[in-house]
Amino acid sequence: MFDVLVYLYENYWRPDACPDHEQLWRKLSAVGFETDDIQEALSWLDGLSPTSIPSEALPIAPQAAQAHSVRVYLPQEQAALGEECIGFIHFLENTGGLTSDLRERVIDRALAAVGFEPGPLALDDLKIIILMVFWSLGQEPESLVLDELFVTPEDRLIH
Template identity: 60%
Template structure:
């Protein structure tokens, strides 16, 4: 599913630039994605659209996010720390964090930090906002691949 999401991010500048599901599904199949992977990604994207549209825009900047035990188990320490890092850096406002947590919880299986980074990227994509270059670097480049200057 995450490979499909990355493909969509790289090929469509916004969700509304994507063709309808049937046409998009055919295109993704022709590119080489499996049908179950496509279905999972499109269903996940529908959920992203629903959550993004319903998410309250006004949350107090003084609010504190407490993760439930289920969220802690599914997200893991590294992912929660990464979300906290993005929020404290001022690049992931609370409403966007909540969308990211919701979409992360909508995934099945173990959620790796790399998968959470794709989810955060898709949250930015869903609202038509591109993160700044440093955040894109954090979301895309593996730590082992970075050049130290």
């Protein structure tokens, strides 16, 4: 599924540039993606639209969350996301890379992705989810966030 999402991110500048599901399915199939991966990715994308997450389903409604709010993770969320992903989300939020609204969208889509793969979610998969959340809103993350999403720790240059 994540390979399909990366393909969409790299080949379509914005979600409105994507063809409808039927055409997209044919194109992804022609490129060589497996049917199961395409189905999972398209189902996951359906939940990515801004109106697909009812506010009452969120632990903290985005419009009610304050700039300095604290997110408490349920035991199921902790098991699905794992310490590394929760720490990364917390890091991005503390550095201003994620607002509380974006955090909740990331968590929602991460939990949906864990439904397709056994948890806890890998950090690299979470990074793809974060990119797709920004992509779905037609936004590009700040350069420092992009650096965190694309550069691995072992590839960083220490000055």
